[in-house]
Amino acid sequence: MAKIKTKYVCQxxxxxxxxxxxxxxxxxMWDTFVEETVVKENSxxxxxxILEDTNPPILIKDVKIGEEIRVxxxxxxxxxxxxxxxVQGSLVLLAGDPGIGKSTLLLQTSGELSGLGKKILYVSAxxxxxxxxxxxxxxxxxxxxxxxxxxxxxxxxxxHIFEQNPDxxxxxxxxxxxxxxxxxxxxxxxxxxxxxxxxxxIAKQKNITMIVIGHVxxxxxxxxxxxxxxxxxxxxxxxxxxxxxxxxxxxAKNRFGNTSEVGIFEMxxxxxxxxxxxxxxxxxxYTQSQSTGSTIIVTNxxxxxxxxxxxxxxxxxxxxxxxxxxxxxxxSRVLQILAVLEKRVGLNLSKQDVYxxxxxxxxxxxxxxxLGIALAVATCARDVMIDSHTAIVGEIGLSGEIxxxxxxxxxxxxxxxLGFKKIIIPASNNFEEKFDNIEIVKVKKxxxxxxxCINNKE
Ligand SMILES: Nc1ncnc2c1ncn2[C@@H]1O[C@H](COP(=O)(O)OP(=O)(O)OP(=O)(O)O)[C@@H](O)[C@H]1O
Ligand SMILES: [Mg+2]
Ligand SMILES: [Zn+2]
Numbered sequence: 001m002a003k004i005k006t007k008y009v010c011q012x013x014x015x016x017x018x019x020x021x022x023x024x025x026x027x028x029m030w031d032t033f034v035e036e037t038v039v040k041e042n043s044x045x046x047x048x049x050i051l052e053d054t055n056p057p058i059l060i061k062d063v064k065i066g067e068e069i070r071v072x073x074x075x076x077x078x079x080x081x082x083x084x085x086x087v088q089g090s091l092v093l094l095a096g097d098p099g100i101g102k103s104t105l106l107l108q109t110s111g112e113l114s115g116l117g118k119k120i121l122y123v124s125a126x127x128x129x130x131x132x133x134x135x136x137x138x139x140x141x142x143x144x145x146x147x148x149x150x151x152x153x154x155x156x157x158x159x160h161i162f163e164q165n166p167d168x169x170x171x172x173x174x175x176x177x178x179x180x181x182x183x184x185x186x187x188x189x190x191x192x193x194x195x196x197x198x199x200x201x202i203a204k205q206k207n208i209t210m211i212v213i214g215h216v217x218x219x220x221x222x223x224x225x226x227x228x229x230x231x232x233x234x235x236x237x238x239x240x241x242x243x244x245x246x247x248x249x250x251x252a253k254n255r256f257g258n259t260s261e262v263g264i265f266e267m268x269x270x271x272x273x274x275x276x277x278x279x280x281x282x283x284x285x286y287t288q289s290q291s292t293g294s295t296i297i298v299t300n301x302x303x304x305x306x307x308x309x310x311x312x313x314x315x316x317x318x319x320x321x322x323x324x325x326x327x328x329x330x331x332s333r334v335l336q337i338l339a340v341l342e343k344r345v346g347l348n349l350s351k352q353d354v355y356x357x358x359x360x361x362x363x364x365x366x367x368x369x370x371l372g373i374a375l376a377v378a379t380c381a382r383d384v385m386i387d388s389h390t391a392i393v394g395e396i397g398l399s400g401e402i403x404x405x406x407x408x409x410x411x412x413x414x415x416x417x418l419g420f421k422k423i424i425i426p427a428s429n430n431f432e433e434k435f436d437n438i439e440i441v442k443v444k445k446x447x448x449x450x451x452x453c454i455n456n457k458e
Contacts, residue, residue: 008033009189036190037183068256071167071209074112077264077274078105080302081236081249083257086168089207090256091200093174093228095214096238101247102213104139104271105238106170107132109211111141113168119145121166125152125176139271152186154179154195161202171199173213174228196228229253240267241361246281247272248362261302279307279418282360293380295453296391296420297372298411299364305407305414307391309359310369312376317353328358329373330365337374337396344400345446347381368405370396371424371449378450386453390422391415400446404428412440424452 008017011034015026023030070085079085086092096102103126110120124132129148136142147164151157154177161169171177174196178186182194196212203210214228229235233255240247249263264275275281283296293312298305310329317323326334334356341347356373358364371394379386393411395403405411408429415423416438427442443449 006035006037009036011189014189014193034184034188036188070256071113071116071118073109074116075109075274077249078109080261081251081263082234083251083254083261086209086211087233087256088209089203090233091196091203091210091212091231092234092236093196093212093214093232094236094238095216095252097216097240100238100240101265101267101272102238103127103132103135103172104267105249105265106172106211106213107136107141108139108271110146110168110170111136111139111143114143114145117145118167119147119164120168120170121147121149121161121164122170122172123157123177124148124150124172126173138269152177154198158198158202161206161208165206166208168209168211169199169203171210171212173215174199175215192228193231196231200231239361244361246275246360258302261304278304279414282306282308282362283418290385290388292383292385293376295372295376295379295386297364297369298391298393298415298423299366299369300407300411305411307414307418308362308364310364310372310376311357311359312373312380313355313357314349314352314377314381317351319353322349322351323353323355325354326356328361328363329356329369333367333370334373336398337370338377340396340398340400340446341374341378345378345450347378349377349381352381366405367395367403368393370394371402371426371446374446375449375453378446379454384454387422389420390424390453391420392424392449392453394424394426394443394449396446402426402428402443402445402449409433412438424449 008020010024010026010029010032012029012032013024013027015024021033024032069088071088072079072085094102094106110122114120127150129150132148149160157177174192175187177195178191179194179198182190184190199210199212202208234251235253237250237252238247239250245267247265247267249265251257251259251261253259264278265272266275293314295310296307297310299308324331324335338349338354342349354377356376372392374396375386375392393405395405397403404426408425409431412423412435416435420438422439422441424441424443427444441452443452
């Protein structure tokens with residue numbers, strides 16, 4: 001006999017409790033508990049586990065390293081984010097906003113992989129086979145090894161995975177499938193957790209690579225429990241500006257690679273196209289028309305330097321206390337830069353609103369962007385133009401000193417490649433390489449950087 005149990009589960013973080021609570025003690029959210037029914041089989045777990053026990057404890061020095069088999073997706077931007085390709089037998093969670101292009105990316109990936117002779121089972125839990133077919137026609141995906149399976153029932157999906165024995169399984173999406181073992185509706189925390197856990201087991205047991213799509217909530221979290229992120233091997237986030245055509249792929253977690261790499265795509269009628277040289281994309285409009293308060297910085301995304309435009313707008317405030325608004329950079333970082341500008345450069349911003357915006361919807365986290373932000377604000381406040389074709393890189397310390405940044409040679413090379421004539425870098429950054437056709441200006445203080453970036457002849 002099955003034993004029926006109910007519990008209250010926080011839909012935000014997966015915290016479980018026996019009775020209803022208004023506020024979740026785990027994640028602090030209000031009104032997130034939903035009653036879920038669980039049917040537990042009274043199976044003898046101990047016996048089952050012993051039967052499957054094929055991996056007894058082993059001395060670490062005796063462990064033989066099996067070859068970590070990576071399969072290239074044939075899409076280099078995707079491979080880069082995965083850390084060099086899909087690891088066989090791993091489970092990747094692809095998360096992103098509605099309509100960002102998750103199904104498109106995975107259908108294109110399926111096309112590439114099946115072209116390489118891999119057998120793919122594409123479980124389409126949200127769309128019918130004909131809807132997927134329409135998309136695949138538009139994307140020119142047509143191969144012999146790609147099976148579409150419109151199904152939401154987990155047990156049936158499992159049956160077909162075992163019958164077909166594919167190399168790769170794609171589940172679109174984890175929120176849309178449900179298991180008969182769990183009474184709550186598809187998309188609830190218990191369902192998501194159970195289905196994901198079972199998929200993980202199948203992946204390891206049968207050495208099948210799985211890519212699972214997950215939706216993102218309004219707050220930008222992966223819908224469902226945080227535990228989902230702990231469970232899977234890799235979490236890839238697909239981001240982008242709804243109003244722009246480019247999309248950014250980034251790893252939030254990766255058991256088989258680093259998480260600093262990003263992949264950049266452009267969405268078009270024929271699907272996603274890789275952007276091989278992102279700098280060109282982000283500074284296209286800058287080179288066409290430049291105005292005060294805009295600078296080009298060189299940021300490092302993983303191992304790849306990228307030129308990005310940062311804009312500042314400074315103006316007298318109509319409010320009692322001035323506003324500080326940032327987009328694409330951390331506000332506390334900007335507040336610190338403003339404080340340094342006031343104290344060390346003597347720029348009075350106490351009656352000025354300051355807006356800082358990174359063009360292209362990308363987020364910059366590294367402090368190497370400090371100097372660029374500071375110069376954008378300072379030159380806008382003083383209404384002067386930064387010399388065009390000048391790029392800026394450097395971290396700012398509290399005493400107004402410019403601190404060294406990593407990978408300086410690679411950054412200079414990128415700037416040079418894009419035809420810039422000048423780069424302003426920290427004085428403490430030393431390097432061996434010689435660069436032609438580019439003026440490298442080393443600065444110690446913000447104040448030096450300001451005079452270095454303004455062309456007095458103009
Ligand atoms: N005919 C078309 N031409 C150009 N772009 C299109 C066309 N059809 C769809 N798109 C693009 O594809 C996007 C939808 O892609 P896709 O269905 O892969 O997204 P998704 O992330 O899977 O969405 P969902 O969350 O609804 O499953 C649209 O937002 C649009 O940008
Ligand atoms: Mg979709
Ligand atoms: Zn919670």
